[in-house]
Amino acid sequence: MAIHSRSTDRVTVITLDRPERRNALNHDALDELDTAVERAVGDSRAVVVTGNGGHFCAGADLTELEDVGFTDRLAEVLARLSAAPVTTVAAISGSCMGLGMQLAVACDLRVVADDARFAVPVARLGLMVDHWTLERVSRFWGEGAARHMVLTGAVLTADDAWRLGFAQERGDLDAAVALAARAADLAPLTQAGSKLGFEAHGADHAEVARYEAAFATAWSSDDLSEGRAAFRERRTPEFLGR
Numbered sequence: 001m002a003i004h005s006r007s008t009d010r011v012t013v014i015t016l017d018r019p020e021r022r023n024a025l026n027h028d029a030l031d032e033l034d035t036a037v038e039r040a041v042g043d044s045r046a047v048v049v050t051g052n053g054g055h056f057c058a059g060a061d062l063t064e065l066e067d068v069g070f071t072d073r074l075a076e077v078l079a080r081l082s083a084a085p086v087t088t089v090a091a092i093s094g095s096c097m098g099l100g101m102q103l104a105v106a107c108d109l110r111v112v113a114d115d116a117r118f119a120v121p122v123a124r125l126g127l128m129v130d131h132w133t134l135e136r137v138s139r140f141w142g143e144g145a146a147r148h149m150v151l152t153g154a155v156l157t158a159d160d161a162w163r164l165g166f167a168q169e170r171g172d173l174d175a176a177v178a179l180a181a182r183a184a185d186l187a188p189l190t191q192a193g194s195k196l197g198f199e200a201h202g203a204d205h206a207e208v209a210r211y212e213a214a215f216a217t218a219w220s221s222d223d224l225s226e227g228r229a230a231f232r233e234r235r236t237p238e239f240l241g242r
Contacts, residue, residue, distance in 0.1 A: 002029035004052075005036045010184040011177060012040035012047050019053030022095050024061040027070060034077045041084045045188060046180035049081075049107060050091035050173050051100075056116070059098030062125075074099065075130060081106040082136075082199075085192035087183035091176030092116045092167075097155075102129065105136035108195070111176040112167040116158040120149040141166050187227060188241035189218045 002025070004015045014036045016023040025033065040047045051057050060070065081088065081103070090096075090104045093113035101120050104110055120137060122128055129150075138146040141156075145164050148154045161167040169175055183191065193214030200207035218224060223239045230237035 001032065002026075003032035003036050005040060007040070007044055009181060010045040011180045012044040013173070013177060014040060014047060014049050016049075016051040016057055017053075018061075019055070021061055022055040022058035023051040023053070023100070024058045025099055026061040027073065029061075030070070030073055030077055034080060037077070037081050037084065041086055044086065045184035046087045046089065047084065048089045048091050048173070048176050048180050049103060050176065051093070054115075055094030056090070056092040056096040057100030057103055058095040059100055059121075071130065074102070075132065078102055078106045078132070083195075085195065086188070087180065087191055089176045089180045089183075091173045093172070097121060098129075101137065102133050105133065105140050109168045109179060110140075110161070110166060111169045111171050111179060112158045112161050113172055114158050114170070116161065118149070118156045118161060118166075119153065120146075121153050122150060124153045185236075185239075187218070187223045187237075187239045189214070189221050189223055193218050 002016065002018050004017050006013050014033070016025065016029070016033070018024060018029060037047070060074070087109065088107040090107040090110045092104060092110060093116055096104055096116055097119040098121060101118060120129065120133075134146065134150070137149070141149075142164055145156065145160070149156060158167070158170065162170055169179060193211065196207070196214050197211040200211045202208065222242050223237075226239060227237050
């Protein structure tokens with residue numbers, strides 16, 4: 001197995017485990033990751049994605065890839081991860097390059113270790129990433145840094161990630177799990193609905209309508225009543241996601 005999962009206290013940690021390839025993923029590992037994400041979303045209120053052996057993910061395993069079929073499958077996996085109705089956190093150390101960057105920008109939040117290094121080295125290989133990736137790398141890094149990585153093959157550091165707002169916290173896997181645990185205690189309907197809003201484009205009426213429906217659901221939910229009661233009673237709310 002190239003992908004391992006463990007769940008504790010409403011948080012699932014998904015670990016990429018191909019240390020001999022710095023956790024670069026092939027077709028089989030990508031399928032395992034997709035299955036792990038689907039199960040985690042059903043079982044947990046927050047998900048952490050990380051890598052074993054000191055690296056997050058060095059990219060796609062180019063020794064096994066021969067056509068664009070892999071990129072089509074990758075797009076499906078990234079779409080499922082980014083659309084997960086729970087908070088997702090990337091715990092990044094070592095290499096976060098190519099496909100690793102795509103996984104990182106598919107997550108909601110990022111915690112980076114001091115040794116983390118980031119790149120989108122497509123120009124070194126003569127290939128391209130899809131528009132979804134360019135758009136999200138630009139959103140989360142800023143367009144200047146995105147163009148720097150994509151067009152010149154620049155490798156950015158943990159300091160760059162922190163300075164430019166790509167990282168929300170600095171630390172190790174434990175810090176990422178703690179962040180995910182804090183999210184897991186909060187209102188699930190608010191989180192799921194807010195994620196729809198972050199992804200909605202104003203010109204796309206269907207996306208906006210989905211957000212508005214989630215907005216109405218949250219405002220009529222039992223969780224809202226629980227949140228208000230807990231505030232009045234000065235206690236911690238117990239949200240059930242309904």
